Amino acid sequence: MMSSPVAFSHSTLRVPVRLVSAMCAPYALRRGQGERLPQALPYALLQAWQDVPAGVAKPYTGLARALRQAFRVGPPQQSHARVLRASSCAQLPIRFMKKGFYTIIAAQFISSLADNALLIAAIALLSVIRSAAWVTPLLQIFFTISYVLLAPFVGAFADALQKRHVMFISNALKASGCMMMIAGVHPMIAYGVVGFGAAAYSPAKYGILTELLPAEKLVKANAWLESATVLSTIVGTMVGGALISTFADRFVAHAHLPLIRSSADLAMFAVMLTYAIAAAINVFIPDTGARYPNRLSEPTRLVGDFYHCFNVLWADKLAQIALWVTTLMWGGAVTLQLLVLKWANVNLGLSLSKAAVMQGVTGLGIAVGAAAAAALIPLRRSLRVLPVGIVTGAVAIAMAFYNKNLFPADAGIHVGSYGVPLYIVLAYPLMILLGGLSGFFIVPMNAILQHRGATLLSAGHSIAVQNFNQNLAVLLMLGAYALLLTAKMPAQWIIVVFGVFITFMMWLAKRRSATNERTANMHVLLEE
Template identity: 25%
Template sequence: MSIDDRLPPAEQSDAHLPGLYQDGAFWGMTATQLFGAFNDNLFKQLMLLLAVPVGAAAVSQDDQQWLATVVFSLPFVLFSGYAGFLSDRFSKRTIILMAKMGELVVMTLGVLAFANYSRTGYTGLLVVLGLMGTQSAFFGPSKYGILPEMLRGSDLPRANGLILMTTFLAIIFGTASAGVLGQWLVDETAPLAESAGGLARGSAFCIGIAVVGIVTALWIRRVPPARPDLRFRMSALTMTPETRAVLRNDLPLLAAILASCTFWLVSGIAIQSINSLGLVQLELGKQWTSLLTAMIGVGIAVGAVTAGRMCRGRADPRVVRLGVWGIVAFLLILSISLPGGQHLLGFWGSLVVLMLVGVSAGLFAIPVQVYIQARPPAGQKGRMIAVMNQANFIAITLSGIIYLAMDRWAVAMDWPRSILFAMIAGLFLPVALFYRLPGDK
C-alpha cells in the first residue's frame, strides 16, 4: 500500500512542494530535532553514569538508572494526550517554537542543578530531567505530525529515515560527549558532589545548543492548524473518543502502535543494560562505556537511512521482518559470557554487535513509523501520534522498573551483566513471531 493511498485528496495535492533534498523547511526541522535530541541525551547520560555504582559499591548499592528513566519518561505518559490536542488545535510550527524556548529554560536549570549538587543532590537533577521530559512530550506530536503536512507523501519514508538517522547521530554525539565530559571534568576518586559540580561546566554547552535549535526552528514551513475548531475535553489527556474509534476500527494501526511500544520497551532496557555491561562487567570507564551506548546509535542511523531507501515510498513489511529478527539474533549473541564471567565479545566485539543491533532496529522502526504516520485520517494525525508517544513512553517508564527487577535478579544469582541481553531478546521475541505489518504474508 502506498502512502498516498491513505491520504485524503487535500494532502495528495502536493505537487507544488519542493523535493525533499531541496526543501529548506525539512532541513530546518531536521536540524531542530537533532539539537534537541543532542541536549536530551547529553544530560540524561550524565545522570545515568552518575547513577551506576561501580567496583565494590556495585554489590552493596542499587543501580539508580531505573529512577532516572522513569522520571524522564513519566511526563510523556501524563502529557502526550494534551500535547496531541495542541498539535491539532494550533499550528504545529508554533508548538515546535514554544517547545524549543522551553528547552532553553530547562537547560539553564540543568546547569544550575549540577552546580548546586551539594545542596540539591540527585533530586535536583531528577527535577530537571522531569522538566526535560515534559518539554520533549510537547515537542513530539508536532515534530512527527508536521511531516505529512509539509512534505510530499512519497517523500515520507526518506524523510523519516533522515529524521531518525539524525536523531541517532544526536544520540551518538550526545551520549559520547557525556562520557568524554565525565572523563575529563570529573575525578572519579572525588566525592560525588564534587564530581557533579565539575559537570556543570560541560552542561553549560547545552544552553548554546538550545539557542541554535530555536534559530533553526524558524526555518520550518508555516502550516495551518489541522483542526482549529477542536475543543479540549478531559478525554484528550488520554485518548479521545474519535481516536479510540479509529483504533477500534483499524486493527492494523493498533497492532503497529503495540509493536512500536514493545520496541521502545526493550530499547529502554537495553540502554541501561549497556551502561551496566560497560561499567560493571567489562570494567570500562565512563568514556568507553558511553562509546558502547553511542555505537547502537551509529547502527540505528545506518539502518534508518537503509530502511528509507528500501521502502521505496511505502511501508515495506519485508524490511520489518529483517529488522525484527536481526534485533533478536544480535541481542542473543551479545548476551554470551564464558565460564568465569568473561564476556565472549569483550569491548571491541561488543562495539560491532551493538552497531548491528542498531542497524536492525532502524530497519524495524522506519516502516512501522511511516505506517503510523500515514494511516490515520488527516484531522487525527497529531492525536494519533500523541497516542503512539504515550504508549511508547508508558513502555519506557516500565523499562526502568523492569530493568531494576532484571538487574537485581542478575546480582542475586551472581550472573554476568551480559545475561540482561538474553532477557531483552526474550521480551522482543513475541513481536518477531506474531507481528505482521499489513502486506506481510
C-alpha cells in the first residue's frame, strides 16, 4: 500500500512513510549531502548506453551525443560517491534490480489501478440500485473493517505462505468481490470481500521486497513501488470515471452484454478483469526462497505482541505525536475522499464521472507536496511542519464554501464550441493546493514514525500499529459521516464540521508536542 491524501481510494491511500521516503528519495537527496538526481541521472543513462548492442544503438547515437553535450556529464565526483551509492541514484534502475522486481511493480500498478477505479464503480452501482446517501460511507466501513480486525494477523499470514502466492490470493479475492457485485450481491458485502483481500495484500507487497533485494537496494525498490502506486491512483480514478460516463451508458445500451445492465456493471466487469490480470502477473513473480515459521497457530501470542507494540509507540513522546497526526490525517483523508465527490456534485454540478477527475487532480497535488517535503524537510526538522496540518484543515473549510454561484454563469475559457466554466478551472488549483498541503505534511510525520518505530520496535511491527490506528480512525470518521448524512446535514456543512475537527485536533497535537519538548529532548530522539 492508501495505500493515503485527500483523493486516494482507501486501499492505496498509504501516503504514509512508504510513499514518502520511497517515492521521493529518487528525486531529491538531502540538502548538502551530494549531487541531485538531475546531475547523476544523465551519467547513469550514458553508462548504461555501453551495454546496448551496436546494431541497436546506432540509430540513437546522435541522441546520446546530444545528452552528453547538453548535460556536460562525466563520472560523479569522487567526493560524492558514497552519497550517490547510498541513495542508489548513480545507477540506472534497469541495471540495478533483479528481473523479478519489475514483475512485482507491474502487478502492483495494475492492482492499484483497479483499486481506485473500483471505488468509483461501486458508488455508481449504489446509484443504480437507488441506495440512500448514508450507504456510501458504509462501503468504506465494510472495506476497512478487515484492516482493523486482522491487524495482528495479516503479517503472520503473509509469512506463512510464499508472498507471491499471498498476492495472488488477495487479487483473486478482489476479483471475486467484483464478480459478486455483478451477480447482484449488495455492494457493501462484496466490497467487504475486496477489503479482506486488500488487508492481506499490503504486508505481502512490501515484505517481498526485503526477500528479493538486499537492504541497500530497498530505498530504490520502494521508490519504484510507490511511484507506480501514485501513478496508478491518478490513472485509476480517471479510468473509473470514464467507465461510468454517458458514452459507456450508450455502449451498454447497444451492446446487450449478459449480466451487464448499466455502465456501473461494465465498470465492475472491467475492474474484475484488471484484478485477474494482476493475479496472473503474480504467478510469474519468482520464488524468493524465503520461508518463515507459521505463527498463525499462536493467535494469542500475536495479539499480545501487537498490544505491546501499540503501547510502546503511544508511550514514546515523539512517536505519539506522529502517530496522532497521521491517524487523524488518514481518517480525515478517506472521509474527505467521499466528501469531495459529494461536494463536486452539489457545489459544482458535476456528475460522478467528472467528479472523479477532481480526485485525480488532488492526487497530483499530493505527489508534488510529498516530493517538496522530501527535498526541503530533513528528519531533524520534521516537527516544524505541524502548523501545515492546521492550514490543511482551514483550506478544507474554505473548500466547503466554494461553488459555481460565486462566478458569472458565462465566465470561462472558450475555444470554438468547446468551453470550460471558470468555476471548474479554478477548482483544480484549489484541489491541488489541498492535496499539496496534505502531501507536504504527511511525509515528515511518517518519516518520524518510521524512524521511531524502527528504533523502538521493528519496521513491520510499527507499520502494523500505524495501519491499525489509521483504519480505526477511518471507521470512526466514516461512521460519523454516515450519521450526519442520515440527519440530512448538507454536504457543505459536513465538510465544515470535519474541517473544524481536523484543525482543532492538529492544534492540540502542536500543543502536545510543545509540552513534550519541555520534558524530553525531541532532537535527540530524532537522531537516535
